[in-house]
Amino acid sequence: MFSQGYVRVMEIDLHEGRCRIHKREDLLENIGGSGLAAALYGEYGQPGEDAFAPEQPLIIAIGPLTGLFPLMSKAVLGFKSPYSGHYAETHAGGRLALAMRYANLDALVIKGEASHPVCLLLGEREFAVREGRHLWGMDTTMTARIIRSSEERGRGRRSILRIGPAGENLVKYACINVDTFRHFGRLGAGAVMGKKKLKAITILGEGSFSLPHGDYKKVYKKIYRKITTSGAMKKYHDLGTPVNILILNGLKALPTRNLSSTSFTGADSISGEYFAEKLLLRQIACSSCPVGCIHIGLLREKFAPEHEYYYRQVSYDHEPIFAMGSMLGVSLGEKVISLIDEAEKHGLDVISAGVALAWATEAYQKGLIGEKETLVPLAFGEAGSYRQALACLSGRVNDFYRLLGEGTLAAAARYGGSEFACTLGQEMAGYATGPAFFVSQAMGFRCSHLDTAGYQLDQEFDPCSVERALSYLLKEEKQRFILTSMVACLFARNIYTTEMLSEALEAAGLPHLALELETRAAALVKRRWQVKKSTGFDPLKVTIPPRFYQVETIRGKVNGEFIDALLKAYAGAIAAL
Amino acid sequence: MPKILRAIAMERCIGCYSCMLGCARLVHNSLSLIRSGIHVRSLGGLTAGFEARYCLACRPAFCALACPTGAFVQREGGGVCYRERLCIRCGHCARACPVNVILVDEETGFPVVCLQCGSCVNFCPHGCLAMVDAPSKEQPGTAGTAGEPDIKQR
Known part of the structure; x- marks a missing residue:
């Protein structure tokens, strides 16, 4: 535990079926989360080996404030992505971070490959490799049901991670489902778990620890009050992230029909407002977050001619809605939620799967591929076909879907159509806001809008120089790195200001870290880029596909020269580190 | 009149565990989820909703x-x-x-053990918990029928 002067790492070898605990004082300098995961990859990773090599580690790290303060609710997974071949991060909430804290596991390093499908059961006083063959092939929902019913311990204080068939089949954007409604998404962490034949991980958060001395209780109450009374977090609970659908549509920045457009005529009936009125069942929260941004919608479908219905609960957010909605031309919330549910069960990353199918639809329209490849006729707006296509993608049923499961560009290399591939390091996130977003997603560790705040800079509508844009991206990247090293939810970025973080770190018994935070973060940001570069990433070789240069936002057509100049400047800055 | 704890509106629970975390820290001086007088958990997976188990x-x-x-x-x-x-x-x-x-x-x-102090109530962001008047000796079994509180301003 960080505040007790060391980082407790559980190193798991799936080949041997054993674990080893390391108490490491020297790792404290890496802060935690993003910083710690990169340091551990530097130590345990095999940067020159294939992402699927047995010894490649999956590293999950929490931070020095996890479990100590509200909204310090995320865990960071660092790994070599089978999609990009580079070091990558993915973050998840749910019950995981607190379960790890109370299991006294600051970081997990999972390496090796099991000889047959297995599950892990971890806790403060527990390590077991359990049978997984009976779960192999099962969807993410059924897998968790069986695990829950076969293990009573830790109810309410445990976290269950699992993969679906997509991960088992090594789809390169298979995700890891965390506690049903959250994910280690994007870039294929689920496929790495599948390669290791690791179907599921259960973590029991049953331990208890003494409180830090001094002002801890006072600061805890102060931060809790600030979060629950300031009003700053209201929007995340109210409509949640899907509030962005209409905002982005109004700015002509909502990726639509494979980004052939940036506004969607069907936006109203896939909007956050529509979901809240028609489909919202309730909101739930990650452990220790009093906000509750996880929106659960109702999927109700008829399964027989009489009045026979089944219903399921599906979490929705802006990005799954964009990916299964506007990007595929699907204009009804009910259909969108059914597609999200389908992708979830298979354990596919919803965003990547939607964007890949959007490309496939345009390729189909243009005659580059036909029904021989797609098996179902793909057409924008046809949710039924997409539902079947998602199953084909997860099952990798033929050459076409096998290639599409490697990524849009892999399929385009074979069939043509790279000029309309919407990839920026991986399939695009749901923000066609302009150059700063395009450049930042293409470079980052999560290859999403989250590494730095390009999408915000684009939306400020303040024409700025390349120099200013670059300094904005670098500053924001560092600030976000600090937060994701704690590990805070980024929705709390306006609560956890530099001053508030200092106060929290002092109260947690880490006054030195509070003092050195800025300087240490600067060094660690550099180190994290070096780790990515060690896996073969060359920022100077990053390109942005032609489709992005044709984007028109409310400000008019994007400035291609500005994209190129900012890409060059950002790549240069990273290359120099 | 003495007050006692009642989970009056668990349908509103978002499962944030702030009540347990507050109780463990402020009442039982423990950094944990387990040393708490109240225990919230799902009714079998997060799709099923939440229940609170607490001292009656x-x-x-x-x-x-x-x-x-x-x-x-x-x-x-x-x-x-x-x-x-x-x-x-x-x-x-x-x-x-x-x-x-x-x-x-x-x-x-x-x-x-729960001390009926009400700390958890102060940490519930959704008005699921309340301290209500204890039933009188003459009228047992009326606890928990207090009106529903407003959801606190967020």
Whole structure:
């Protein structure tokens, strides 16, 4: 535990079926989360080996404030992505971070490959490799049901991670489902778990620890009050992230029909407002977050001619809605939620799967591929076909879907159509806001809008120089790195200001870290880029596909020269580190 | 009039665990989820909603009846006062609890018990919990019928 002067790492070898605990004082300098995961990859990773090599580690790290303060609710997974071949991060909430804290596991390093499908059961006083063959092939929902019913311990204080068939089949954007409604998404962490034949991980958060001395209780109450009374977090609970659908549509920045457009005529009936009125069942929260941004919608479908219905609960957010909605031309919330549910069960990353199918639809329209490849006729707006296509993608049923499961560009290399591939390091996130977003997603560790705040800079509508844009991206990247090293939810970025973080770190018994935070973060940001570069990433070789240069936002057509100049400047800055 | 804890609107629960985290820290001085007088958990997967398991403030308090040392004493209105210095860690209290909410700490052997202090209520962001008037001796069984509180401003 960080505040007790060391980082407790559980190193798991799936080949041997054993674990080893390391108490490491020297790792404290890496802060935690993003910083710690990169340091551990530097130590345990095999940067020159294939992402699927047995010894490649999956590293999950929490931070020095996890479990100590509200909204310090995320865990960071660092790994070599089978999609990009580079070091990558993915973050998840749910019950995981607190379960790890109370299991006294600051970081997990999972390496090796099991000889047959297995599950892990971890806790403060527990390590077991359990049978997984009976779960192999099962969807993410059924897998968790069986695990829950076969293990009573830790109810309410445990976290269950699992993969679906997509991960088992090594789809390169298979995700890891965390506690049903959250994910280690994007870039294929689920496929790495599948390669290791690791179907599921259960973590029991049953331990208890003494409180830090001094002002801890006072600061805890102060931060809790600030979060629950300031009003700053209201929007995340109210409509949640899907509030962005209409905002982005109004700015002509909502990726639509494979980004052939940036506004969607069907936006109203896939909007956050529509979901809240028609489909919202309730909101739930990650452990220790009093906000509750996880929106659960109702999927109700008829399964027989009489009045026979089944219903399921599906979490929705802006990005799954964009990916299964506007990007595929699907204009009804009910259909969108059914597609999200389908992708979830298979354990596919919803965003990547939607964007890949959007490309496939345009390729189909243009005659580059036909029904021989797609098996179902793909057409924008046809949710039924997409539902079947998602199953084909997860099952990798033929050459076409096998290639599409490697990524849009892999399929385009074979069939043509790279000029309309919407990839920026991986399939695009749901923000066609302009150059700063395009450049930042293409470079980052999560290859999403989250590494730095390009999408915000684009939306400020303040024409700025390349120099200013670059300094904005670098500053924001560092600030976000600090937060994701704690590990805070980024929705709390306006609560956890530099001053508030200092106060929290002092109260947690880490006054030195509070003092050195800025300087240490600067060094660690550099180190994290070096780790990515060690896996073969060359920022100077990053390109942005032609489709992005044709984007028109409310400000008019994007400035291609500005994209190129900012890409060059950002790549240069990273290359120099 | 003495107050007792009631989970009056668990349908509103978002599962944030702030009540448990608050109780463990501020009442039981523990950085944990487990050393709490109240336990929230899903009803079998997060799709099923949440339940709160907590001290029902029994009168008579069966834990106090079972306690052989006087560490547990019946509290006016229901529930108990607990004095650790009198406790010999026999665990009879936990076995006597009809709703299984007294946890015996595996490390220390001492029970973790709800003191009906209401700290958890102050940490609930959704008005799921409330301190309500204890039922009078003449009218038992009316606890928990207090009007629903407003959801606090977020």
